Amino acid sequence: MPGAGGVVVGPIWRYAGGTGGGTAGSTAAGAHGARARAGTEGPDHAADPAAAIRAAADEAGSQLEALAARMRDLGRGDEAGIFDAQAMMATDPELLDAAVAGVQAGADPAASVTAAAAAAAATLAALPDELLAARAADVRDVGARIVRLMNGVAMDLPDAPAVAIADDLPPSVAAELPPGLLLGIALEGGSATAHAVILSRGLGIPAVVGATGLVAAAGGATTIAMDGETGELVLDPDPAETAEFAGRAAALAARRLAAASLRGRPGATADGARVVLLANIGGPDEAARAIDAGAEGVGLFRTEFLFMKRQSAPTEAEQVEPYRRVFEAFGPERQVVVRLADIGGDKGLPYLGLAPEANPFLGVRAIRLAAGSRELLATQLRAIWRAAGRAGVTPSVMAPMVTTLADAQLLLDLRDEARAAVAASGEPLPARMETGIMVEVPSAAIMAAELAGVVDFFSIGTNDLTQYTLAADRSNPALAYLQDALHPAVLRLVAAVVAGADGAGIPVAVCGELAGDPLGALVLMGLGVDELSADAGSLDGVRAAIASVTRAQLAELARRALAATDAAAVRLLARDLLARVGSGAAAGPRG
Ligand code: PEP
């Protein structure tokens, strides 16, 4: 399956999750599993094994904090968060106590750490929660890092640029490989949302995931050709195949160069129909990357990062600073849409004490939290008012998971109460807050005309709108075949939302992954969407695709897409249009 776009042909490096204990990855084409001594002497486990475990864990924590800092410097806030979380895992008292208890019971220190990490991972993996399940791999990776440090060995690295083949690749390996050494990632497991894949996308490294049987099939192979956009893999390609992939790589590089040359231009078709191109960000550290990518503003500022990995909810004061930083980065002329915390569903918060739910995605999520945790949303709204006042901007705010008119009204009430509370404290305040809703529940799409009468804008969350329309849990890989947002059922709802919004004269944005897929962007624009918000890395491709077509072609594409009967047919229509106009715009992995 496609993971991250890009084409490469290169030698194979097998990553075997080495801990220095004898499972070094072997490589072909001259590369070998380098297993260097980290220091001149390894720590003396025998004298005080418990102290050796704790010392190695401390060192692992420091290394991971340094990795987080490096990611932050690169403007990769999401990835920094992965390593912050791993740093916390490394020094987690429960993990270390379990490892020390293993030693005291007579086990080998390294085996005790591995067992403690495996037990913690198993507990996480058993939770019905995509994010927590992904952390299972992270905690095993932390255990391996501690063991490596105890054994005084460095991480296995290829010694020449190579494509990594593995069951799964820990994000820290992808991040720690010196730039240029990792040409691509081909995983037997993983998914398009696995941490290593998110990271590789950010670093521009192609990835293919879910390649069942790959590790065994790669047996004695020395070279691999891969295309991260189509998900194709060829082991030991013959000269013709090598030439074909090399041709694709060259064409892609040329397309990317051409697309990047349009940066700085606003989103528009060849005949001047405008669409506003915005960025999705997950924190203030990502603002600079979005601006560099030519984002005209922020269409989705996900704020969950403030609420995760904590023992208690962030205070109002703690929230003001990150919001202010983002507002100031974009200034008063460019919109920044802050989304209220989308907690619940696959993002649980232990400190809220929410009851376990059989179907969390159909449960107490996002705006629905107001019933039992009203103060959580009220605090966030007060912090946004304050931050906007200090930055001198008019903020835009939206609530996720709005289902009914009562939800929208609740948002307006919370907004006004928050303003009154901040005004009473004498803070400078903007006159207004643009107040919108995410349309990601079918009921909201169906009631769009009525909702448009009470809010200032819509932002369609195609990720959730797809899962709720097709009744397919977005975190269930077995249902991936149902999760294409270009399904006509979803598109007909998008059309209904646009019609409802047009009646009241309010704008419609799309901030789900579909907006960052050039094919999806064309269809959405044809349906009348005014703004597209996507990861900064997707904006070049979307801008180029839109610039290559006319408004009449988009209208025709939308008309035919609405009449189609499945997502594959819609994809084909959009692909055909791009081929006809001779656009080089890359059609990336689907969203
Ligand atoms: C969506 O559902 O499309 C969306 C943008 O929100 P999230 O992916 O954060 O649920």
Ligand code: MG
């Ligand atoms: Mg959503």
